[in-house]
Amino acid sequence: MLSKTICILGGTGFVGHHLASQLTRAGYYVVVPSRNRERHRSLQVLPKVEVVDASIHDDDSLDALLVGCHAAINLVGILNENKRGDFKRVHVDLVERITQACRRTGVTRLLHMSALNADADQGSSQYLRSKGAGERLAHAADDLHVTSFRPAVIFGEQDHFFNRFAGLLRWLPVFPLTCPDSRMAPIYVGDVTEVMVKSLNDKDTYGQAYELCGPDICTLRQVVDYTNRLTGLRRPVIPLGNGMSAFMGRIMGKLPYKPFTYDNYLSLQTPAVCSNPFPARFGVTPKTIESIVPKYIGGADMRGRYHTLRRRAARDKDSLSGR
Known part of the structure; x- marks a missing residue:
């Protein structure tokens, strides 16, 4: 892989499409795993984007994806469980797999998508508690440079809102x-992805968690x-x-x-609704x-x-x- 390659886990979804596009415009190469790459031709036509067949719940596949990458971005999330334990598997256990894979492959930069009101202890739903547990686990990897984002509901073309x-x-x-x-204070997908791209090489964002809400x-x-x-x-x-x-x-x-x-x-x-104004350091007006x-x-x-x-x-x- 090239030196400025970003791996987007969960990148075939709504936010992932927008983020991949912004990253390539910023000069990065992007790798997006999927269990069926042929379903995601809209991503494959983007320059500098490679969609590869891989299971991110497999350690060997994760290692292969991350070797040589500049950073990993975790967008993986589900709103509902198909069976009991899915929230933990996707929002918590997978985060542990990702941080371990980053260590094994030498990737030190990790961006993590959480959710507004995510709280492992006080979240009002299983979804919010599991997202909070995953975010806490990501930040506990203090040998990595982790930044997390807590957006409100995200809107934009092709949204599910x-x-x-x-x-x-x-x-x-x-x-x-x-x-x-x-x-609620819905946030535009382009504003979310712009903040994420700008944070990639900003050392002052290391260890920080940012709430993201619209006006x-x-x-x-x-x-x-x-x-x-x-x-x-x-x-x-x-x-x-x-x-x-x-x-x-x-x-x-x-x-x-x-x-x-x-x-x-x-x-x-x-x-x-966010407890603080939109983070000014990114220069984004929602x-x-x-x-x-x-x-x-x-x-x-x-x-x-x-x-x-x-x-x-x-x-x-x-x-x-x-x-």
Whole structure:
């Protein structure tokens, strides 16, 4: 591998596509592992990006990926468990594998994607507790130069946030909305990836954890109402109380596609709003929702867009679990 090669673990997902593009523009070569490289032709067409067949849950494969790399970036994460123990396997055990592989291969720089409100002890959901445990484990590797990032929900073209609501609004004549009063400050994917690229060679970021939020603080009801207006559908939205939202989480979490789970409900009980201003050292002014979202929601065939996103979600499901 070349001297300025970055390995992005979990790089075939939404954030990974944007990050790979930014890294190549900054002059880096990028290696992205996948269990099926042929599913990710959109990455393969990027200059200086190599998608390789590999399992990141295998130590030998991890070592082969990292040998000669300038840095490793861990984007691996799942929102829901398919079976008990998946959160620990993906968010905690894999971090241990990555830090050990970095030591074996001489990679000393590690960027780690955590989540806003991640807390191993006090997190409101299994997801947040496992993300917190993984982040703590990454920073415990004090022989490595680790920087972690805690973004709020991330939006941008091909996201699974505004696009998901747009698709649901297209197909549901009436929209039952769980946890409508949940507060959040969505962050644009381009701002997240710009911060990550700028931090790579910034020694002052070593050992630091950065919360990343956008400038708009809104409720989930406001997000859905805004998406409803952009699509022009004007569907009736029925906000559900906490009891019914929790019940819906238990029921919908049993569906194969898991559109909403009880653990998602628990995560939404904690406001996804940063406690500090956006970190000034990166020189990034976070973009507003209104400056980005209308460019990809509305004015298009939402039925076709929804089917495309469902196919992409199914195709890239392995990328969310780092495969």
